[in-house]
Amino acid sequence: ILNVEQSPQSLHVQEGDSTNFTCSFPSSNFYALHWYRWETAKSPEALFVMTLNGDEKKKGRISATLNTKEGYSYLYIKGSQPEDSATYLCAFDTDDKIIFGKGTRLHILP
């Protein structure tokens, strides 16, 4: 079983603060690394799909980096807002299947 680890499991952040969390994945059989945001009562939605070592992607206040050699990715949120409260999932893509981590549950405190 391929292991995808996310840390921390849960995070409380004051509104306006910046934060980041980690996804670790196997460094072999790598095809792509996905990040998803999963809000309560909704379906997970893709944020980024990254494939190249050193890749950096940005969408508004959210950005992600990728290190395929050491098997980790960081997701950064700048200036957290209440609407950022969600579970953030990373997923390791081996070209035929997509394996998810357990997610980081982010709570933004007013």
Added chain:
Amino acid sequence: DVKVTQSSRYLVKRTGEKVFLECVQDMDHENMFWYRQDPGLGLRLIYFSYDVKMKEKGDIPEGYSVSREKKERFSLILESASTNQTSMYLCASSRIRLNTEAFFGQGTRLTVV
């Protein structure tokens, strides 16, 4: 707008029943997946399919089977439902490998009593 539709949001079944969870996608995606989500365990892959009539086991296939007779439809079958299969089930689809994301259905919360 990409759409992945699961047939039911909520389902209650009795132990021993045969249960069908249906998933339909309208984007002509080759890949389809079934996951279950349990507290503290994240999304775990049950089965996936990369073509019609093709299926591959994921990490937790025991007690489940799948069917993909048409490209747009991927069914998850619980042959004899048990209480430990009470869970949230999520279907997803994606295009054949071109670095694209997966699109998810709204989920089916199944309770087996």
